[in-house]
Structures are given as C-alpha cells and as structure tokens.
Amino acid sequence: MSMFPDQRGPASRAVSACLARALEDPSAAALALLARRDEDALDEARARDALRTLAPGDEPLAGMALGVKACFDVRGWTTHAGSRVLSDAPAAAEDAPLVRRLRRAGAVLLAQNNMTEFAYGALGLNATFGTPLTPCMADAPRVAGGSSSGGAVAVARGMVNLALVSDTSGSARIPAAFCGVAGFKPSRGRYEDAGMTYLSPTFDVPGIIAMDAAQCLRVDKALAPRPDAGSPARLARAAAPLAGLNFVVPDHVEDMLDPEVRRAFSAWLQCLMGAGAALRRVPMPCVAQSGLVARDGGIIAAEAYMLHAPRLAKDAARYDPRVGPRMLLGAQVPAHAYLAAQRRLVELRREYDAAMAGADAVLTPTVPMLPPTLAQLEDNDAYLRENSRAFSLTEFANRLDLPSISLPGDLADRSAVGLMATGLRGGDRALLAAAVRIEAALGAAARHRN
Template sequence: MNHTVDRPSVDPAAQGCASHLRACLTRADAHAAEADVALLVRRDDAALADAVAWDTLQRGAVSAPLAGRVLTVKACFDSAGWITHAGSRVLAGAAPAGTDAPLLAALRRLGAVLIAQTNMTEFAYGALGVNSHFGTPTTPLDTRGERVAGGSSSGAAVAVALGIADISLGSDTSGSARIPAAFCGVAGFKPSRGRYPDAGMRYLSTTFDVPGILATSAAACRQVDGALTGRVESPHAAASLRDLCFIVPERFASDGVDGEVCRAFDDWVCRLSALGARIVCKPLACLAEAGAVARAGGIIAAEAFILHRATLEAGRELYDPRVGPRIAAGAQVLAHDYVAALARLQTLAAQYHAELGEAHAVLTPTVPMLPPTIRELDNEDAYLATNARSFRLTEFANRLDLPSISLPGDLHKRRPVGLLMTGRRGDDARLLDAAARIEACLSMT
C-alpha cells in the first residue's frame, strides 16, 4: 500500500509566499478526489491575497516566523465566515463564526495563510476518520484509496500529506491528531493542556481535549510551537543522541501490536540505541490503567452528553449512528464513578512522572495496526472494536495530561506507521527538541 506523495520541503518565505501557495493549490487540484473529501471549504482567492500581502510586508522588512506557511483548520474551530459544524449535519444550519478562534488568529498573525476547513469524525468522537455525512478521507499512502486516514483530525492529516498545507490545526482527545498523522505519514503533536488557547474550539471532552498541530515533520511542529509560545529555538546536534534517555514500556508497547508495526518499532529502537540513545525497558502499569480508568468512569461520554443534551433532544436522528448513541449513553454515567475516575487519574499522573524520572520520553508505536479499509468498518461491532484498539497507545497522554508527538515512522519507505514519543507534563519544549533530534538522526541512517 506504499505510495509516494509529492510533498517538497521548501521555505515559503524564500520561495515567495504567493508562489508557494500556488504550488499547494496545484497539488490540491492534482489530487482532487482526495482533496474534495479532506477539504470541506476553501478560500483560494482570499488565501492568495493574504500570501501576496505577506510577500509585500517581507519586502518592507516585516518578518513573521510562519510567513507563507499554508494552513488548514479542523471544522471544530471557529473560523470567521465558516460554520463550526464539527463534521456534523446537526449544526449545518448554525450561524457562521464571527471571529477566528484565538489559536487560529495567532497562527495567522504569525504569517500562516489559511486555505481551507478540514473534514473530521463527527464531533471528534472516533479515531478512524469515518464520517457518514461529509465522507471518509483516505490515507494518501494507500494507492487504492481504500484505507482510512485516521481521526478525528482526518482531513488535517491528508492536507499535509498531500502537500496542500504545511500546517494543519487539529484537536486531540484520545489521539485525534497523532493517529491520523501516523496513518498518513506526517507528524502530529498533542501539547500539555493550556499550552495553546482553546477558546473557540468545540469540545468533545472538556477534560481531555486540547488543540493539536499536524505538520510535515517534528521539526516543523517544533517551529510552530516556538512561534506560538515565543520560544527561541536552540540549535540541536543531529550527529548524536548520546545525552537522550527513553523508556520503552514492557508489554504495553508490544501486546496486541501487528507484526509490521512491531517490526518497525523494534527497528527504530535499535537504530536509536546504535546512535547513542539510552533505552530503558521497564513496565509502566499506569499507562494501560489510565485508559481503563477513564472508560470505567465514563468521562468522555458524560462530558459529551452534557454538551449535546439539548441537540440530542431536538434532533437525535441527525447524528451519525456511530456517534449519537455513544454520546446519549453518557446520561447513564454515575456521578460517583466519574468523580472517582478523575481522582484516580491524578494519582496515576503522579505515578507516571515519578517512574519517568530523568528520561526524555516514553517510546511506543503510535497505532498498533495499519489503517483498516473503509469496508472493514461497515459492520458496527467491527467499527467499535477497531476504533477502541486504534487509540490504545495514544490515550494515556490525554488521560494524564502529557505532551506527545507522533513522528513519521519511515521517511524512506513511506509506511503508515508512527513512532510515538510522550513526555512530561508542561515540558513540551524538551519533548519537541528531542523529537527533532531523533528525526534528523533517523533521516540520515
């Protein structure tokens, strides 16, 4: 299923913002069938005007760290003039947003040029990108166009993978930015809560949702993060990883992982060790328990139901049949189970940080399997089982509030697998620095 996508690495500021945008639009037209499902609304002419304006400003010595980077925004973020429908016909008749969400506005002030709103799983309640109303995006790494792109930030990942966008603004509840990044061969970053503003983002879970960044590489995610936080990027040596230490959680990183994914992960770990990184293998029982605790406490379902109670009463039939009933089930969550689960997650987070010690990150595959085909998900039971399996390795970062990034797993073979690095709460910059170094080193071997 390997497929090479023309996605050249360029500096839009050096190439010219307008020229770079035109190249992105050309790629969108060249991949029209995929782009039409991934991109729900486009603003080609307005984006070109923005790009020309940035070219003019730069000639006047006004610079911006993201000048000319082409940007898309997931349909759960407010974007002035567009309906924030979150991939659902439930909100199709809502009024368009009057202003951009603060995070989107910040990216545009920093020079990013908004080109489109991207598709997603309805209300972000699903990790495979399946959407019965707007269509299901497929990974560009599958030449047959049969395998899902992952979700819920499905269109975001496809836009970057096709070279239509340099940056995609997504969200992450259980892996929603990192899973599609792995399935599409790009990078996906989930920050610690509060690192980026989340106003103007339509939540699925008020406890677990955070904005996410998808980009061509870990280095690009690092650049976007630096621009947003005002952090000056420090140079990193790509020749050695000798000062880095990583934990591979025994059993958690391998149980239930498909053979091809497991082999790719073992190869990455061996290469990192050969490059000088210290690899420590030990059990981290808190990782699997974090996911189990959240499910037992019904945290996502309860919070989603609170947010959707009125719309469910007004038009339950408008919901995707894979989404509406799961949200409605939140009405049955018991308050004491919910509260106990939140308290237990706090304890597990403390345990995780104690066991992490001075290590830079925990390493696992991003997703335990290759992307399934759309046809394989037609059966509801198969869909629910595959969906739950898909976020087994990513969800603990959301449950314990940890920064986490999926690196493109194989830069040469272009396989839909990812290397997941998960760090310490609030230490996002250290994680991104380590990810960029690993990416640079692996690309040379």
C-alpha cells in the same frame, strides 16, 4: 500548465503549490478540504510578500499555508464540527484566538479541514462529508485516522503545510501516523482553546499536524515563545545528539502490536540505540491503567452528553449513527464513577512522573495496527473494536496530561506506521527538540540503507 502559477515570495509560493496539489487530486481534495478561500488566500499571500519586502517583520510562519479543523471558529465559515447537526448554524463572527495567532505569525489561511463528527472517533469516518483516505496505502481504500482526518490528508498530499487540529484521545497523532506525517499534542493550557468545539473538556487540547517534527517545533515556537518551565538542563540535553537521551518503552506494549508495526518499531529502536540513545524496557502500569480508568469512569461519554444533551433531545436522528448513540450513553454514567475516575487519574499522573525519573520520553508506536479498510469497518461491532484499538496507545497522554508527538518513521519513504514519543508534563519544547533529533537519526539510517 498550473492554474496557480508560482509566485516570487514565500507565502505566494506556498499557497500556489498547495492549490496546485489540490487540483491534481480533486476527489481527495473534496474529502479533505470542506471550505476553501483559494483566490482570497492567493491575494493575502501576495500582499504579505509585498509588505515583507517593504517592511520586513517578525513572521515566523511565513511560507506556510494553513488548514483549520472544522471544530475551530473561522470568521465567515460555519463551525459545524463535521456534523449536519450544525451545518445550518450561523457562520462564526471571528477567528478563534489560536487561528488569529497562527495568521499573525504569517500562516495564510487556505481551507477548513474535514473531521469525524464532533471528534468522536479515532478512524476518521464521516457519514455527512465523506471519509478521507490515507495516501500511504493503495491496495484498498483505507481510512486516514481520526478525528483530524482531513488535516492529516491535506498535509500529507501537500494541500496545506500546517493543520490546526484537536486531540482528545489521539486525534492529532493517529491520523498523522496513518498518513505518514507528524502530529503533536501539547500539554493542557499551552495553546489557547477558546473558539474550539469541545468533545471532552477534561481531555481536549488543540494540536498540530505538519510534515515533520521540525515543522511542529517551528509552529510551537511561534505559539509558545517562552521556554519550558522545567529544567534548562533537560531542554539542552534534548537538543544535543541522541547519545544524551534516555528513553523508556513500557514492557506491555510490544505484545499489543500487529507484526508489521512490531517490525518497524523494533527497527527504529535498534537505530536509535545505534545512534547512542539509552533505552530500557520498564513496567509502567499507569500507562495502561489510565485508559481503563477514563473509560470505566465514563469521562468522555458523560462530558459529551452534557455538551450535547439539548441537541440530542430534539435532533438525535441527525447525528451520525456511530456518534449520537455513544453520546447518549453518557446519561447513564453515575456521578460517583465520573468523580472517582478523575481522582484516580491524578494519582496515575504522579505515578507516571515517578516512573519517568531520569528519562526524556516514552517511546511506542502511535497505533498498534495498519489503517483498516473501509470494508473492514462496515460492521458496527468491528468498527467499535478497531476504533478502541486505534487509540489504545495514544490515549494515556491525554489522560495523564502529557505532551506527545507522532513521527513518520522514515521521512523519505513515508509509511502508515508512526513512532510516538511522549514526554513530561509541561516539557513540550524539550520533547519537540528530542523529536527533531530522533527524526534526524532515523533519516540518517534510512539514507545509509539506500
């Protein structure tokens, strides 16, 4: 019998179910959930349910248990960002504004989620708190993806219903893909980022990991209730059947994919065209160039060094050896290269906008390969190679400031391959509405096959 018996109201039921799932796999829970408030969360859930019975209110996220990435302030918890460097810092005095908004919307805070140290890594390794593993592949211990590793595992295993995460180069979408769930990165400024520990102020945005696109849309409506600033016609088309949608695939993408990913992507595209969506393959050099420009300009390294220089000067030895040395390289970035890269990204954003005329979203796989095993990443050169490859398809959305979502290709049989849809800047709601339609089409095709 569960230590956390089912309760009557939606909040109590959600929290009880999440706690029971954590109890079923304590080793996975220990890696995904770093700080917990089990009994307090149950008490809060019961109180919310009782209050809702007496005075029904507007709580759009009622029945969702919330995990928060360790780079966001939560009152009473240390915002250590997955690093022992900050493990003895004072606890946060108050919740980050975005955490407050989620809780006011009805989500019940349950746990702090593990992450790559200071969000500087796309594979999810953490030398201090341990490395969460994907639940989608049992042939060997395989990484969950990063940097939001703990949130993705917690959602995939049912230990939370919703994870608040950050995304710099794919940190919401890569682990979502590797763990068979959905990860959403919004346009900059859509969600408040105060109280978030930055890696790169130019590219960091808060994001969402949930079981599917419909849940991501539900959360977005709670956090950003106003509709997109763009065309109402585009939003209406995105909510209509797939026959009204136009997708593009950059023509260089399929050459980047491992065979398993290429087969899944091809099947998904065939399914969407069969459901009536229009699809065309087009040259989009701005997609590939945006990542190269940011790397050559050293934007992330320079900004990470700027933020961490005082700590690195006195405490470099306490940094993860795969994080601290890469931050130190930021001291060598010339100012002219950094500024030239920022300027070139503005031009590439305009090129993307022009290439997307008449299109609703770019479709690619989220990650070009399956999750690597821990053994494959023991060598540092191999780690750096696989780390760069992991964000090779996701990073353009950050560099060009675009909303982007990774979808599980099959909601019934969740694999470690994700389908990514990337939209137009500021067109977050339209993208999410289209993503829900994509999931419905893929789900219908899977049911027909079975």
